[in-house]
Amino acid sequence: MESPPPFKLGQGQDRISALPDDLLLGILERLDLREAVRAGAVSTRWRHLPHQLQRLHLNVGDFQGATLLEISDAFVGATRRLLSGCNCDCKSRRAIKTLCLTFYLSAPHLSSIGHAIEDTVSRGETERFEFExxxxxxxxxxxxxxxxxxxxxxxxxxxxxxxFRWLTGLSLTSLKFRDYDFPSLIGACDKLKSLSLRSCGLVPRxxxxxxxxxxxxxxxxxxxxxxxxxIDLVSVPKLTQLRCHRWRSKNPPLRxxxxxxxxxxxxxxxxxxWQPPFxxxxxxxxxTRNLSKLCLNFGCQMIWIRxxxxxxxxxxxxSNLTDMTFWNIFPECDLSWTLFILEAAPALQKLILNRTRHSCGGTxxxxxxxxxxVWEPSKDLKHLELKLLVMIGFEEEDKVTNYxxxxxxxxxxxKRITLGSHTCKECNAINLESPTTSQTDDACKHRIKEQLTRGSSSTVDIIIC
Incomplete structure (x- = not known):
């Protein structure tokens, strides 16, 4: 077999730099943007490439300066340069598919940021455009x-x-709005798909x-x-996903x-x-009858639903709920109350319970x-669709095995029951009585399975992991 011809390089080129632009751009798009820009700065061969990137993620946290003004100036300058196009002879105009900007709410710079990207996004070629x-x-x-x-x-x-008309994603932190601001804001964002609010509020509270x-x-x-x-979702007809964490209001937090x-x-x-169960x-x-997945996380504290x-x-x-998760139930709590979901959701196929015992959470x-x-299921309850029960934080005690x-x-x-232990990376806590790979032998697993199936004709597969 003949050996391949030798790889020819131009003067001063390395093997990677000899690759065509489309392959080099593929490499740069897998790097952090800051590293991609640095790569362009150290080589004349790579210099024009950052201006050809189709996916730009600029984070003000990557820029240095002694003051907010200096940092914001550097951020705005970089945004303008990267969006201005390249200085080389390009066969076609660059289409930026993704543009994500993370920046400070610095009043003097906001208009500069907004106007810097208007020419780019108004072309209609940007599929993902986000402000954080x-x-x-x-x-x-x-x-x-x-x-x-x-x-x-x-x-x-x-x-x-x-x-704002072209925004698809908006994430806001630590802002207070007047009640009439939100209709105006959402009305200004024709293409908005994702809205995230952190530590935000209204005036009056x-x-x-x-x-x-x-x-x-x-x-x-x-x-x-x-x-x-x-939070009153009066009409959001396209909404498919919602997360509501650590609310600071009385219950219920949502309607x-x-x-x-x-x-x-x-x-x-x-x-x-001051947050009674609801x-x-x-x-x-x-x-909400098309709801298919519901997760309730209690943070190892009081169960806030009844x-x-x-x-x-x-x-x-x-009627269409198929996946239900009860997360971070404090281990002293009885579990029978969770069975209300079997009566309420006839299509349920997966039920997950997480019991957590560790010391790092604090109160x-x-x-x-x-x-x-305290709640007892109906005596005649029979559920036809549930296929999988998962319990994380399993302990070999009567309360759990009876459940x-x-x-x-x-x-x-x-069809299947999966039992596992709970470990915490923060405090290295583990349910010492739980069956774990290191401490559970075959005899222990056999005993647990025997306790669960004693007197039962069930053929369910029990997995202890």
């Missing part, structure tokens, strides 16, 4: 109230209508956030540590109006003394008292 506004560290700027920051942001949205956007394209909403008295496409909901909070029927309605007195009242609402002074949840046996008895179509 973050709060500078206190050493960079004097304290600015969240109310003033909210006013600056709304002025930004009015001054740069073209940019007692006001509820109402999102009534029947013509919006929003598919994802995220609320984290927000201080709205309630779903017209959300016919909603499929996935994650709700997480450590309950405070029924899920206080949040969900017939407009089972419905008549769970079948939820059947029409949860605040106003944490609600942990109390047991699993009840599920096996009531879920007549159950």
């Amino acid at each position: 506004l973050i709060r500078p560290s206190p050493d960079l700027i004097q304290a600015v109230s969240r109310t003033e920051s909210g006013k600056h942001f709304m002025s930004f949205s009015r001054d740069c209508p073209v940019a 007692s006001a509820a956030l109402k999102i009534d956007a029947p013509n919006s394209t929003i598919t994802e909403l995220v609320f984290i540590r927000c201080k709205f008295s309630q 779903f109006g017209y959300v016919p496409e909603l499929q996935t909901v994650h709700i997480a909070c450590r309950a405070r003394t 029924a899920l029927s206080a949040c969900f309605s017939m407009n 089972p419905e007195q008549h769970p079948k009242q939820l059947t029409a609402i949860f 605040s002074k106003d944490s609600a008292q942990k109390t047991n949840v 699993i046996r009840i599920v096996m008895e009531r879920a007549v179509g159950l």
Whole structure:
């Protein structure tokens, strides 16, 4: 066999630099943007390539400076240079497919940022265009109230209508709005798909956030540590995913109006003394009947929902629910109350429970008292569709084994049970009584399986991992 011809290099070129532009761009797009720009700065062969990137992620945190002004100047300058195009003879105009900007809410620079990207996004070739506004560290700027920051942001949205018209993603942190700001903001973002609010609120604080956007394209909403008295989703017809974590209001935190496409909901909070448990029927309605995945995270504190007195009242609402997760249940809590979901969700196929026992979580002074949840399933309950039960944080104790046996008895179509331990990377805690790979021998696994299947004709497959 003949050997391949020798690889020919130009003078001063290395083997990688000899590759064609499209392959080099493929390499640069897999790097952090800062590294890609540095690569272009050290070689004349690579110099024009950063201006040809189709995916740009600029983060103000990657820029250095002694003051907020210097950092923001550097960020705006880099944004302008990268969007201005290359100085070489290009066969075709570059189309930027992804443009994500993370920057400070620095009033003098907001208009410069908005106008710098308008020519690019208005071409209609950018598929993903996102703003993420973050709060500078206190050493960079004097304290600015969240109310003033909210006013600056709304002025930004009015001054740069073209940019906001093409936004597909918007993430905001530590802002306070007036109740009439949100209709204006959502109306200005014709193509918005994802909206994320962190530590945001309204003036006055007692006001509820109402999102009534029947013509919006929003598919994802995220609320984290927000201080709205309630989040009222009056009409968000395209919404498919929602996350609401650590709300600072009384319960219930949410009320779903017209959300016919909603499929996935994650709700997480450590309950405070002034947040009494609430029924899920206080949040969900017939407009959420396409919901398929629901996750409730209790943060190892009080269970902040109460089972419905008549769970079948939820059947029409949860008629398409297939995946249910109860996360971070404190281990002293009885588990029987979770079975209300079997009565409420006839199509349920997967049930996951996570019991957590570790010391690193801590509790605040106003944490609600942990109390047991008392509820008994109907004696004639038979569930036909449940196929998988997963328990993380399994412990070999009567309370737990009895619960699993009840599920096996009531879920007549159950195929598999998976039992696992819980470990915490923060405090290295582990459920010492749980069956883990290192401490559970075959005899122990056999004993656990025997306890679960004693007197039962079930053929369910039990996996201990």
